[in-house]
Amino acid sequence: MRILFSALAGSLFGLGLMLSGMTDTRKVIGWLDVFGQWDPTLAFVMGGAILPMAVAWRLTTGRVPLVGGQFPEPPVSLIDHRLIVGSVLFGMGWGLAGLCPGPAIASLSYGGVGGLVFLIAMLAGMWGAPTVRTRLDRLANAI
Secondary structure: OHHHHHHHHHHHHHHHHHHHOOOOHHHHHHHHOOOOOOOOHHHHHHHHHHHHHHHHHHHHOOOOOOOOOOOOOOOOOOOOHHHHHHHHHHHHHHHHHOOOHHHHHHHHHOOHHHHHHHHHHHHHHHHHHHHHHHHHHHHHHHO
């Protein structure tokens, strides 16, 4: 049952990304081109995602999900060097490729070789990030 609901939620998420234009790399790069031909329409997509999620976090307090174990904890609101460095790297990758993880997976069916290469590079980065972070933390502590 949990896998079925996960597949349904993932499909709905992917459909929303496609309908909103988040899988169109030109539209995403237009959103990020603040000093050029800026396309503000993705702000509505982000607002349309953030507002319901904020409400959902509030509604989960004291509740138990119908399927699965527990609701995930709300994200930590601490702004530290890890968050800043990770955000900069994420933004650089998003600006260079025009894709982030969700749209990259959603665009697999039509993204061609470029989409597949991006997905492989993204997965390699996700796999290697903990090792790099551990080494950077050790280096920072040694200084």
